[in-house]
Each structure stands twice: as C-alpha cells, then as structure tokens.
Amino acid sequence: MTAITETPACPAGTVAALAPVLPVVGHDTPAPLVDGRRVPYANLDVAASAPALQSVADAITRTLPLYASVHRGAGYLSQVSTSLYETARRSIGEFVGARDDDVTLVVRNTTDALNLLAGCVPASDDGTPGRVLVLDVEHHANLLPWQRSADATVVVGRATAAATVTALRDELAAARAAGRPYALLAVTGASNVTGESLPLDDLVATAHAAGARILVDGAQLVPHRRVSLAATGIDYLAFSGHKTYAPFGAGALVGRRDWLDAGTPYLAGGGAVRSVRTDHTDWHDGPARHEAGSPNVLGAVALAAACETLAGIDPVALREHEDALRRRLVDGLGEIDGVQVVQLWADAADAVGVVTFAVAGYEPGQVAAYLSAEHGIGVRDGRFCAHPLLARLGYGAGAVRSSVGVGTSGEEVERLVEAVAALVADGPRARYDVVDGLWIVVDDPRPVPEGSGLDGLLATAGPGGDEVFGCLPEGA
Incomplete structure (x- = not known):
C-alpha cells in the first residue's frame, strides 16, 4: 500500500485523477441506477461510518x-x-x-x-x-x-x-x-x-x-x-x-x-x-x-x-489528499447557482474532509435520494445529530453532507459536483415522492440484493411482478 506523496492544487478537471490513499473494502461495489446501468458505488458518507480498511x-x-x-x-x-x-x-x-x-x-x-x-x-x-x-x-x-x-x-x-x-x-x-x-x-x-x-x-x-x-x-x-x-x-x-x-x-x-x-x-x-x-x-x-x-x-x-x-501513512500526504478533495467539493459546489456550502468560521484553523450544502428548491432528502438513484452516490441528509447548530445556521430543515477519507477517489468527488450541477440545470430524471417521511423513487426498478432482507421491508410489486425497492433513508 503506497501513500500519495505529493498532491497538486487540483483545480477542476485534475482532481479526478487522484486515487485512494489506502484500499478499503467495498470500494468497487456496483450500485444499480434507475436507468438500468451499474456504476461503482461512491461512498461520500465516510463521516457517518467509514468502510473497513483492507488491512x-x-x-x-x-x-x-x-x-x-x-x-x-x-x-x-x-x-x-x-x-x-x-x-x-x-x-x-x-x-x-x-x-x-x-x-x-x-x-x-x-x-x-x-x-x-x-x-x-x-x-x-x-x-x-x-x-x-x-x-x-x-x-x-x-x-x-x-x-x-x-x-x-x-x-x-x-x-x-x-x-x-x-x-x-x-x-x-x-x-x-x-x-x-x-x-x-x-x-x-x-x-x-x-x-x-x-x-x-x-x-x-x-x-x-x-x-x-x-x-x-x-x-x-x-x-x-x-x-x-x-x-x-x-x-x-x-x-x-x-x-x-x-x-x-x-x-x-x-x-x-x-x-x-x-x-x-x-x-x-x-x-x-x-x-x-x-x-x-x-x-x-x-x-x-x-x-x-x-x-x-x-x-x-x-x-x-x-x-x-x-x-504508517505520511500525515502530510494524507492531509494533502483530503484537502484537495475537500477544496474541489467546496469550490465546485459553491460555483453552482442555488447551492449553499455551510461554513462555521471563515478563520477556522483547519478542516477535515466534510462538506455540507443545501440546494435551493430541493429538500435534503430528495437530493440524497436523487444522488443515490441516478448517480450511485451515497451521502447523508438531515441534521447530523447537531440540531442546535443547524437551527442557528438557518438549516433547521436539514442539509446534505458529503465526506471523504483515505478510500475516496477524485472521480467520486467529481461525480458528486457534476451530479448536483445536473440537478440544478435539468432537474431529476426519475420521479420522487415522500412515503412515511422518506424520499423514495416512484416505481423504483432497481433490484433488491439477495439476502439483504429488503424485499420484506421496502419491496413492492412492479410491472410483471418484479421486485423493486425504495431508497434506504440517508438518516436524520
């Protein structure tokens, strides 16, 4: 396992080349999309629960x-x-x-x-x-x-x-x-x-x-x-x-x-x-x-x-890697009309790879469901067990949190920025609705993984009797 030894400034278009610092279990897990394609799952919810290192x-x-x-x-x-x-x-x-x-x-x-x-x-x-x-x-x-x-x-x-x-x-x-x-x-x-x-x-x-x-x-x-x-x-x-x-x-x-x-x-x-x-x-x-x-x-x-x-990782190399990914998220999301990136202190001494944002006209849960269903990206939506802070900052209804770590690639970050830009420009391709307080895809065609137990929890009967399932809640 070789750590990245030097990380460039990584403006738009170059961060995509960054590879993970360390291998993590499940990095290449395929995620089904509503259009029938499968893409590698982009786990940008590391701040909630990080994947296991291979070691x-x-x-x-x-x-x-x-x-x-x-x-x-x-x-x-x-x-x-x-x-x-x-x-x-x-x-x-x-x-x-x-x-x-x-x-x-x-x-x-x-x-x-x-x-x-x-x-x-x-x-x-x-x-x-x-x-x-x-x-x-x-x-x-x-x-x-x-x-x-x-x-x-x-x-x-x-x-x-x-x-x-x-x-x-x-x-x-x-x-x-x-x-x-x-x-x-x-x-x-x-x-x-x-x-x-x-x-x-x-x-x-x-x-x-x-x-x-x-x-x-x-x-x-x-x-x-x-x-x-x-x-x-x-x-x-x-x-x-x-x-x-x-x-x-x-x-x-x-x-x-x-x-x-x-x-x-x-x-x-x-x-x-x-x-x-x-x-x-x-x-x-x-x-x-x-x-x-x-x-x-x-x-x-x-x-x-x-x-x-x-x-065993060079701490400077790790910091440069995550800083590059974080900068791309902050800069890329901040350039999209109607997207607000949440900030606590302009003079913060440091910041790890956590970036929270809101998209005007869309509820956080809808954004998270869209990112999952149409782009294979996992993020967190809600108030992140920090209700007083979100209320004070004006996000009492919640926001969307993306987060990176040692197993995150630049491609995953670019995919998120591009997906949010597409949402703002063109809207979602699938239809979404709220069921029992959760945003789901209407008539979701994605298959239920065998042995997951989801078929009894979220599955419904689709055309022809095929099993389909709604999006798992991203959390509150």
Whole structure:
C-alpha cells in the first residue's frame, strides 16, 4: 500500500485523477441506477461510518481462529485472545500519544466513551454535579451526556473561531472568579457538519488556565489528523472505530487515570470487580473498572489494526489528499447557482474532509435520494445529530453532507459536483415522492440484493411482478 506523496492544487478537471490513499473494502461495489446501468458505488458518507480498511479486514480474518474468552480462561486460545486484546489496547493508546499514566478504555463508540466520562466528572466542592462547558456546535454525543449527568453550560459559537475561543475563555474565567469553576471543557476536534476545527492548542491552554480539564470529541478528527495527548496536553480523547475504518463495534476513551479510577463503574458486572459479597462490592481500578462483561476482542483488534495502518501513512500526504478533495467539493459546489456550502468560521484553523450544502428548491432528502438513484452516490441528509447548530445556521430543515477519507477517489468527488450541477440545470430524471417521511423513487426498478432482507421491508410489486425497492433513508 503506497501513500500519495505529493498532491497538486487540483483545480477542476485534475482532481479526478487522484486515487485512494489506502484500499478499503467495498470500494468497487456496483450500485444499480434507475436507468438500468451499474456504476461503482461512491461512498461520500465516510463521516457517518467509514468502510473497513483492507488491512483491518485481513486482521479480523487472522484473528477469528484464535478467538476465545478474555481474562477468564487458562486455555491456550484464551491466553492468546487476552494477549491480542491487551496488545490492541496498547496500540490504540500509542496511536493517540497516550501518556505513561493514561488509561485506554475500549468502549463501543464515541457516544459510549462520552457517557462513561460523564459519570466520572467529580462533584463540585459544594457537592453539586461537576460543571461542564460545551459549545452549541457539538454532536449530540458531546452534549446530551453532560446535560444529563453534570451541570452543563452551553456557549453559543461566534462568527469566527477566534471569537469563539474568546467566548469560552471569558466564561471559564468568570466562573472561576465567581467561585464556581468548571471541571471540564468538552469540545469537538472537528465539526461533523463542516469539518472545521478550533485551534486545539488555544483550547487546551484556555481550559488549563482556568483550572479545568479538556475533553476532545475526536470522532471526526482522529481518522484524518494525527493527535497526541502527550504533545498537546489534551486530558481526554474519545473516538470511534466505525469512523476510523474499523467498523467492528469498538471505540476508545483515552485519558487521565484519577477521574476514571474514582468514577462510578460504567457497567456493573463480571470483570469489573475484585470481590463481591452480598453486602459489598470491591471494584477494580484501571480499564477493568469500566469494561464489565466479555470484551469485544475483534473490535479492539480491528481498531488497533486501523490505528497501525494510519500511523504508517505520511500525515502530510494524507492531509494533502483530503484537502484537495475537500477544496474541489467546496469550490465546485459553491460555483453552482442555488447551492449553499455551510461554513462555521471563515478563520477556522483547519478542516477535515466534510462538506455540507443545501440546494435551493430541493429538500435534503430528495437530493440524497436523487444522488443515490441516478448517480450511485451515497451521502447523508438531515441534521447530523447537531440540531442546535443547524437551527442557528438557518438549516433547521436539514442539509446534505458529503465526506471523504483515505478510500475516496477524485472521480467520486467529481461525480458528486457534476451530479448536483445536473440537478440544478435539468432537474431529476426519475420521479420522487415522500412515503412515511422518506424520499423514495416512484416505481423504483432497481433490484433488491439477495439476502439483504429488503424485499420484506421496502419491496413492492412492479410491472410483471418484479421486485423493486425504495431508497434506504440517508438518516436524520
């Protein structure tokens, strides 16, 4: 597997030549179109769930014959599986620059990680829940847990990144001066709506200056940029395997030990305890405290394999590749009459490969259905689990999100730009309607894949009794 070593500026017409950085499973999967053709599926929904790296699939294949119980058996395969699991834990922590005394917890996903940490934020001096400061730009996973388990204050983002950091700094300082300091600043590493980032170094310094710790939601950041807790001073980092090219049900929370060792065990069950009596339980410290039950060995191995593969890519080359694709999306879509590209901050420090847009005269769900049915392109439509942000930006009804990654080619990006331009210029070729709140193709002729289960869920009887199906919902 060879990474791209140099990426040109890639104006229109040249980005199409860019090949994927790494092979991913399913890149050449054919997608049927309503006109009877089949084209390679263009997965531009990487921000929702990224395809598996081929190296990850290979690691799973190698591990399956070795799978057995973990931390509980003396048998040979149990010992091997335990070693694989703990080795994977170390690889995951090393990938994000964990400090020597940090804890790496294997969880289900970023949402799981943030809910876990929300139960570990220490109480304030007066015994009330610990105070947490967040922005309205956050994914719901980095908003709802704090509202439920802590004393959360939400700051509305400003028009620029610099002003947003200043607003956070002012709130942290004022709370400390008033004797009610925040325990934690919880921020996104990269917006799941626009891909834009706030300057992490400034955020870390701002939090620490006010006596607070900082949690970074790295779900969109870690798959695209190298992050180091040791180098940046980030206290906690959460991320998901399914967004990091390892969709096997594992994610990670990495960070400082003291809160995690003192916090309420996330799950009550076997493996989290040293001893149990009918009237008392002695809980473990460290990872075991929060990882009750049989761990997801295969998920941990998959995430570790993805981390190791991504660590082997020249980070400059990866950034240049994704920057070229992102620039083409922003520039190409922005040049189409009636298309608006969503932006948070004109002075954003960085932006990963996520571009959200709206097409005048078309609902987001209709655009997504059209792209799928007539061009074989998968995108996301809706509000992207970021309802407060979309409402503030004027997209309360939702928008369309395209996103790229290491397995994305330039041709796929060009196909999207051309497809949106064709929609605006000529309209859709197929007929679309809303059924049960979802946009579908009327009399959709595309075949149902065998064994998919869709025939019983979405199929109807078409002319001659052939099975046809409606578009799967792109999400809300």
